[in-house]
Amino acid sequence: MNLIVNGRSHTTTAGPLMTLLYVLREELGLTGAKAGCQHGSCGACTVLVDGEPRRSCLALVGTLDGASITTVEALGEPSHLSDVQVAFNEHYAAQCGFCTPGMLLAATALIKRKGGPVERDEVVEALGGHYCRCTGYVKILDAVVAASRGERLGHMAPPTLEVRGVEP
Amino acid sequence: MKAVGANIARYDGVAHVTGASRFIDDVRLPGMLWAKALRSPLASARILRLSTAAAEAMPGVHAVVTHADVPKNVVGHQEVWGIAADEPLLAEDEVRYVGQIIAVVAAETEAQALAAVQAIEVAFEERPVFLDVRRAWASGEPQVAPDGNVYFYYPDQPQRQIRKGDVAGAFARADVIVEGSYRPAAIEQAPAEPASAISVVGHDGRVTIYSTSQALYYSMEITGRHLCLPTGRLKFVGGTVGGGFGGKLDTVTEPVTAVLAMKARRPVKWRWTREEEMLCSSTRAAWHIEIADAVTRDGWILGRRTLTLHDAGAYMRTSAYACSKHTFHLAGAYSIPACAFNTFVVKTNRVPSAAMRGFGVTSASFAIETHMNRVAEVIGMSPWELRLKNANRVADTSPSRVAYANPSTVTTLLGAAQAAGVELPAELACMTNAMRQGDLLPAHLVGQQRQPGPHLLAWRDGRPALEGGN
Amino acid sequence: MPDPEVVMAGSEAEAVAAFGDGSGVTVIGGGTVVTPLLTHGALWPETVLMLQRAGLGGIADSVVDGVVDGIADGIADGGTLEIGAAATLAALAAVAPEPLASAARIPDYEIRGQATLGGNLMIGGDLQTALVAMGARVRSAGAGGERVGPVAEFIAAPWGRLVLSVEVPRPRAGVFVQQRRRHSHTHPVLTVAVARWADGGVHVAVGSLAPRAPAVACPSVENALAGGAGPREAAAKVVEDVSPEDDPLASAWYRRRALPVLVARALEQLEPAPKGGHMNVPEVGT
Numbered sequence: 076m077n078l079i080v081n082g083r084s085h086t087t088t089a090g091p092l093m094t095l096l097y098v099l100r101e102e103l104g105l106t107g108a109k110a111g112c113q114h115g116s117c118g119a120c121t122v123l124v125d126g127e128p129r130r131s132c133l134a135l136v137g138t139l140d141g142a143s144i145t146t147v148e149a150l151g152e153p154s155h156l157s158d159v160q161v162a163f164n165e166h167y168a169a170q171c172g173f174c175t176p177g178m179l180l181a182a183t184a185l186i187k188r189k190g191g192p193v194e195r196d197e198v199v200e201a202l203g204g205h206y207c208r209c210t211g212y213v214k215i216l217d218a219v220v221a222a223s224r225g226e227r228l229g230h231m232a233p234p235t236l237e238v239r240g241v242e243p
Numbered sequence: 244m245k246a247v248g249a250n251i252a253r254y255d256g257v258a259h260v261t262g263a264s265r266f267i268d269d270v271r272l273p274g275m276l277w278a279k280a281l282r283s284p285l286a287s288a289r290i291l292r293l294s295t296a297a298a299e300a301m302p303g304v305h306a307v308v309t310h311a312d313v314p315k316n317v318v319g320h321q322e323v324w325g326i327a328a329d330e331p332l333l334a335e336d337e338v339r340y341v342g343q344i345i346a347v348v349a350a351e352t353e354a355q356a357l358a359a360v361q362a363i364e365v366a367f368e369e370r371p372v373f374l375d376v377r378r379a380w381a382s383g384e385p386q387v388a389p390d391g392n393v394y395f396y397y398p399d400q401p402q403r404q405i406r407k408g409d410v411a412g413a414f415a416r417a418d419v420i421v422e423g424s425y426r427p428a429a430i431e432q433a434p435a436e437p438a439s440a441i442s443v444v445g446h447d448g449r450v451t452i453y454s455t456s457q458a459l460y461y462s463m464e465i466t467g468r469h470l471c472l473p474t475g476r477l478k479f480v481g482g483t484v485g486g487g488f489g490g491k492l493d494t495v496t497e498p499v500t501a502v503l504a505m506k507a508r509r510p511v512k513w514r515w516t517r518e519e520e521m522l523c524s525s526t527r528a529a530w531h532i533e534i535a536d537a538v539t540r541d542g543w544i545l546g547r548r549t550l551t552l553h554d555a556g557a558y559m560r561t562s563a564y565a566c567s568k569h570t571f572h573l574a575g576a577y578s579i580p581a582c583a584f585n586t587f588v589v590k591t592n593r594v595p596s597a598a599m600r601g602f603g604v605t606s607a608s609f610a611i612e613t614h615m616n617r618v619a620e621v622i623g624m625s626p627w628e629l630r631l632k633n634a635n636r637v638a639d640t641s642p643s644r645v646a647y648a649n650p651s652t653v654t655t656l657l658g659a660a661q662a663a664g665v666e667l668p669a670e671l672a673c674m675t676n677a678m679r680q681g682d683l684l685p686a687h688l689v690g691q692q693r694q695p696g697p698h699l700l701a702w703r704d705g706r707p708a709l710e711g712g713n
Numbered sequence: 714m715p716d717p718e719v720v721m722a723g724s725e726a727e728a729v730a731a732f733g734d735g736s737g738v739t740v741i742g743g744g745t746v747v748t749p750l751l752t753h754g755a756l757w758p759e760t761v762l763m764l765q766r767a768g769l770g771g772i773a774d775s776v777v778d779g780v781v782d783g784i785a786d787g788i789a790d791g792g793t794l795e796i797g798a799a800a801t802l803a804a805l806a807a808v809a810p811e812p813l814a815s816a817a818r819i820p821d822y823e824i825r826g827q828a829t830l831g832g833n834l835m836i837g838g839d840l841q842t843a844l845v846a847m848g849a850r851v852r853s854a855g856a857g858g859e860r861v862g863p864v865a866e867f868i869a870a871p872w873g874r875l876v877l878s879v880e881v882p883r884p885r886a887g888v889f890v891q892q893r894r895r896h897s898h899t900h901p902v903l904t905v906a907v908a909r910w911a912d913g914g915v916h917v918a919v920g921s922l923a924p925r926a927p928a929v930a931c932p933s934v935e936n937a938l939a940g941g942a943g944p945r946e947a948a949a950k951v952v953e954d955v956s957p958e959d960d961p962l963a964s965a966w967y968r969r970r971a972l973p974v975l976v977a978r979a980l981e982q983l984e985p986a987p988k989g990g991h992m993n994v995p996e997v998g999t
Contacts (some may be wrong), residue, residue, distance in 0.1 A: 091719045092751055092761060106269035107262025109485075111435050112517035114749040115824060119435055128823050129367030133748045135741070137721060138765045147262035160260040164252065172259030175437040179260060181823070204821025208435050208486045234254035235246060279754075357754030522805060 076140045080105070081149035091137025096120045099131060100145060107147035107176040111206065118205030121177035122146050128181045147176035150183060159183050163215070163224035165231060170209035178205050182219040193223040249401070255483065264483045267439040267455050268514050275441065276305055277350040278503055278513035279356035281363045282523060283338035283345060286374075286592040287385065288367035290336055295346055303355030306507035307363070309346045309672050310335045313502055314471040320494075320560055329388065330558035330595065332469055332498055338367070339387060339557035340594050342523030344362065349503040349511045376552040376589040387557060387590040394563060394588035396556070401587055403563075403570045405642045408581035408691065413546025416687075417537035421618045425610035429529040429554070432599050436485020437520045440496035443510035450504070451478040452497045457487040462494040469498035489598030489636040493560070494523050528565065528596030529554040532610040534573075537581070542624045542632050545687050546581030548574050551606075555588050556595035560590045565596075565603035571643055572607040576652040577615075577630070578639040578679075580691040630656055633670050637678040638692040648695035650676055717758045722767040725877060731762050734856035735873040738762050742799055742829035745820075746836055753925045762875075769877065770797025770804070770829065792883050798831030798876040805830065805840075811887030812906040816843035819891065819901065831876035834868065839904055840870050842920035842928040843889055846906035868927040884908035884916075890979040891921075892971055894962075902963040903971055904928070904937060907979045914939070915983070919951060922968060923958035930954070934976060944980035948973045 076087050078095075080103060087098050091212040093233040096113070099105045099122065111119030113132045123145035151157040159182050162168070169175040185193060193201075198219045207215060259262040295307040310316045310333040319328030334345045350356035370386040378384050379393050386392055395401045414420065441453040450472070456462035459479040462662055467474045484491060496513045503511040515524065531552040537545040553568060555562035570586045601608070619626040634652035641647070653676045660667050679688060701708050717739075724726035732738055739758035741747045750756035794809065803825040805817035819839045820828055833840045834851065844864045851867040853860055853874040864879070887908045891901040904920040906928075915938050920928030931954040937947035957968035 090716065091721070091763070092717070094748065094752065100269075105270070106265075107531065109266070109436070110268060111437070113752050114517060115745055116517070117435065118823065121823060127826055129827060130648075130745075130823055132752070133744050133824075133827060135744050135748060135763070136721060137763055138744070150805075151261065153257045153261060156257070156260065163260045164248075164256040167253070169253075169256065169259040170486045171435065172255065172264045172483055173266060175259050176262040179262075201325075202820050204823055206435060208433060208488070228250065230254040231250050234252050354754065358757075361754070485835075518753065 076136050078139055079141075081144070087136055089136050091135060093136045095122065095124075095131040095144065097133035098111055098136060099144070101183070101238045105146050105148055109173055109176065116204075116206070117174070118181065118202075119174050121180050123180055126184065126187070138156040138216035145180070147179055149189060150179060157183065157222075158225060158227070159186070159219065159222040161227055162218040163170060165228045166214045166218040166221060166226045167226065168210060168215040171191065174205060174207045174209075178202060178207070178215055181205060181220065185219070186223045189223065191223065193220060195220055256503075258483075263684050266436055266485050267441060267482050268436070268512075269401075270453050270482070270512075272441060272442055272443055272510040275512055275513040276351060276503075276507055277353045277356050277508040278347050278349050278500060278511050278686075279353065279360050280344050280348075280513075280519075281346045281360045281365065282519075283334065283341060283343040283367075285338060285367055286341050286372045287370040287387070288338050289370065290334060290338065290345070291368050292364065292366040293345065294364040297364060298348055298359040299349070299574060301359040301362055303351035304348060304359045305351070305509055306349045306503050306511075307346055307359065307500050308349075308499070308506055308597065309333055312506060313469055313471055314499070318465060320465060321564060324564065326559055326563050330560065332495065333540070340592055342594060343557070344499070344523075347499050347503060347513070348506045349509070355688075365668045373594045374591050374593065376554050376591060379587065379589045381553060385592075387592055394559060394590065396563065396588075402585040403566050403588075404586070405570055405573070405582050405584040407642050407644065408546065410546050410548060410581045410583040413581040413687070414535075414537040414548075416683050417545055418540040419538050419621060420535055421538055421614070421621045422533070422535045422616045423497055423610075423617050424531065424533045424583070425606075425613060426532070427530050427606050427609050429593075429596065430527040430599060431486040431521055431524070432486075432490030432526070433520065434484075434486030434488060434490060435646070437515040437517060438491055438493075438496050438524065439512065439514040440500045441510060441512040442497070442500035444501075449476050449478060449623055450501050451480060452501060453480045453482065453499050455484055455487070455491050456481065456497065457484060457491045457492065461492065462497050465496045466501060470501055480699070488600050489527070489602060490524060490597050492537065504698065519533050523594060524558070525560065525597035527599035527602075527605070528556070528562065530569075530606040530610075532606065533609060534614045536614065536618055539620055539624060540622055541628050542619075542622060542684055544577065544579050544618070544633050547579050547583075549584045549586075551584075551586040552589050553586065553595065554596060555590050556589060556593040558595040559588070559590075560595045560597045561602075562596060565598070568603035569607050572604045573611060574642045575611040575615075576635055576650070576655075577606065577633040578635050578688060578691075579633070579642070580687055582638075582642040584642065627656065627665065627667055628658060628671060631674055632683070634674075634676070636676045636683070638694055639679065640691055640693050644693070646693035646695040652676065718760045719763065720760065721763045721765070722882045725767055725769060728737065728762060728764060728767040728769070729854040729859075729875065729877070731760070732875040735875065739877060740764065740831075742832035743801065743827040745824055745828045746832055763856075764799050764829075767799065767822060768797075769831070770800030794881045794883060796830055796879050796881055798829060798834075798878055800830045801826055802828045802830070802840075809881065810847075810883045812843040812846060812889035812908060813840065813881060813887070816840050816904070816906065817888035819893075830879060830891050831893070834864075834876050835880070837868060837871075837925055839891075839901060839920065842904040842918050843906040844879065844881065844885070845918035845920075846908045846916045847881055847884060847887070847928055848908075848916060849882070852877045852880070859973070865930060885911050886983055888979045888982045890975050890982075892975055900962060903968055903975055905972070905975045905979045907976075907983050910985050915980070917951070917980075919955060919972060919976065922955055923965075924960045926958070927958075931976070938980070945973075945977045948977035948980060951976045952998055 091104040111117035115130045115133040348359040373385040377553045463479045533550040534547045618630040636651035720731040737759040802817040818951045849864040855874040890905045892903040893901040917931040933950035933953040957965040
């Protein structure tokens with residue numbers, strides 16, 4: 076099976092009944108999509124399949140030949156974050172960060188679908204299947220609405236804690 | 244304090260939004276194997292026979308471990324507080340709850356590990372099950388543990404108790420006794436990230452364990468005891484923890500993967516499934532709480548009696564600690580001079596309960612606050628007035644006789660009323676936490692006031708001196 | 714255990730042939746139900762039949778001149794839709810008539826885009842309440858060959874059948890109401906579907922009454938309405954048609970008390986649909 080992941084062609088060795096989540100995490104080392112439940116219930120595994128948000132833990136390799144996959148790793152880089160990524164950061168919409176990649180991709184797809192500013196209840200409807208245990212969701216809604224309006228708060232003081240090197 | 248009120252970036256904020264934050268499941272080690280567990284399908288049974296030979300022969304399987312592979316299988320989590328070790332890491336000759344771990348497989352793929360688990364042969368003799376804490380003293384009930392279903396804090400006394408003041412007198416003098424019982428259910432912490440650990444044995448024999456534990460030193464110490472290794476031979480590595488809320492203190496994935504890694508001579512990862520998290524991992528306990536308040540018609544709580552039955556599940560874990568905390572909080576934010584609290588740790592054939600935010604206290608808060616509303620309803624008083632009258636004030640004492648130096652009950656209640664848009668009558672709205680006097684000092688509260696303990700440490704005449712209070 | 718044989722059927726005929734009488738075959742429509750079973754080792758199939766390329770509906774993109782991929786749109790007023798088994802719930806939410814469209818919105822956006830009509834029928838999902846009220850007919854293959862029959866019969870015994878398509882009559886108006894916990898996209902506690910036909914007749918169905926229990930039609934309510942009873946009076950009769958049970962979501966006691974209220978609400982909301990459009994039905998939550 077041939078998949079196009081973040082613009083790059085990848086031929087998977089996984090059988091047709093393996094999941095996209097497995098291919099992304101184990102074959103491609105793209106660990107942004109998370110195994111939160113592997114039942115399709117939590118949304119931590121969500122990626123974009125041909126532009127649509129889908130649970131990668133439910134997407135079978137056998138159905139994905141030629142599909143174009145977008146993961147959180149393609150949304151932006153530290154030096155050049157997308158509007159949604161900036162908004163999540165500025166609004167403290169991530170605490171432990173485990174649900175964040177799925178939320179970001181679902182939000183990005185929603186804003187693109189709408190083609191403009193989104194209302195809070197539209198965000199609830201679109202991200203309703205995404206589970207967050209830390210934030211209580213309010214700041215996530217704030218962030219998505221703000222991102223859809225192109226709002227950036229601008230300055231944030233740098234972190235008071237410096238992380239010096241990360242060991243493997 | 245430049246930070247307060249400032250818009251400060253989280254140090255991990257950018258990593259979170261780029262998917263770069265590293266959780267334990269994101270760690271990859273060459274040759275890593277996947278672990279899957281055989282868990283008990285029964286709530287109480289003797290294990291008559293256990294054979295892993297067929298599983299070990301399955302394709303891709305590198306090791307299967309049972310209790311026999313664990314250097315020290317039974318290790319207590321709170322022996323330092325006198326609570327005897329009672330829980331096996333891997334089941335020995337019995338299982339006491341559905342989901343208890345019997346054996347664990349390490350294989351090249353998850354599918355191979357799952358297939359091997361199904362090939363483990365185990366025979367059970369089912370036993371009757373004990374589940375209702377209210378029947379803790381009923382005769383003829385199945386016993387969860389050899390030392391019975393009720394834990395004994397002291398050799399001659401099972402309960403954690405508080406006795407303060409003249410409870411019998413308070414109940415005799417009361418205008419009305421208000422009773423209620425409250426049964427908060429067990430709650431699963433359900434972090435978005437399931438518990439995971441990866442163990443790898445280094446060339447020097449030192450074991451490195453990547454763990455989702457909320458308390459790496461705590462888990463390292465327990466793991467060291469299971470492995471009979473000094474902690475200097477262990478290296479614990481955390482990552483970003485994807486939520487714990489108390490549920491990632493139980494130290495199970497770490498010692499099990501370590502034993503597997505030693506036997507398989509390969510790194511081993513055990514990533515719990517959502518089903519394991521929901522059904523088999525420890526929860527906040529279920530509680531049964533009975534409260535009886537001796538109350539006057541004008542809204543004074545003269546005394547309180549409580550009976551709490553805490554559902555510890557099949558093993559003690561940290562339940563004795565939770566119940567101690569619970570007991571100290573049963574008067575809540577209110578001044579109740581006569582208290583008789585009795586809290587029992589009751590074992591049942593359920594998943595052992597453990598920590599979750601507000602460990603032991605949230606159940607007390609729920610019960611006593613609901614009960615305050617009930618008292619207010621019975622005597623026909625506003626629940627605000629009832630609380631404000633009885634609220635802790637300077638020099639009031641707690642059930643354990645700690646004098647309050649600066650309790651915030653009154654202020655908090657007034658703030659809550661404002662936030663809720665409740666307009667309080669003037670005589671309530673102007674209340675403070677000043678030491679009781681006049682109308683706020685009824686006869687039954689005289690004599691229980693104590694000046695708060697020393698809170699000023701000074702250096703006088705060449706030595707430290709305590710000033711203020713007694 | 715050996716890896717299963719995977720058949721990716723390229724046509725309906727191929728799917729039917731591979732299915733045979735169904736023994737030893739696990740069918741995957743969208744994969745939302747079967748994939749977790751495979752992942753967690755709860756299912757070790759001999760043969761897996763995947764339907765994504767069998768031309769049984771596929772994933773609909775947008776409505777173009779009233780025709781959606783794999784779904785032939787019927788006449789605007791009345792008529793019948795022929796919906797392929799592999800049509801997604803997202804497609805149904807977009808173009809199906811009420812009460813089916815609202816029923817299809819129960820799962821969240823991402824699941825909707827993957828879950829299929831056929832899969833939903835096979836697991837006794839929430840679409841069945843709407844389909845019973847609409848008098849849908851199921852075309853299926855299996856032992857004894859192809860069969861067409863009322864959906865109520867199909868859901869009573871779906872095993873060993875491969876859903877090929879569902880014929881859904883378009884009512885004049887329809888309403889779908891559910892009772893579920895406030896957090897979105899959980900299993901409903903109760904589902905109610907009502908449909909009014911051009912001749913004025915009304916059909917009522919209720920579901921989620923008990924674990925694994927099929928949705929049922931409510932003749933007592935329907936007869937009361939036909940006899941001139943108002944919505945509330947007729948709705949009260951629903952308890953005669955149902956046998957609710959306790960399950961982890963709700964007790965039978967609660968279901969018996971809540972059901973007449975929900976049925977009454979659904980009936981009260983049932984007005985003739987504006988020409989050419991679908992009714993926008995507000996969800997009734999807990």
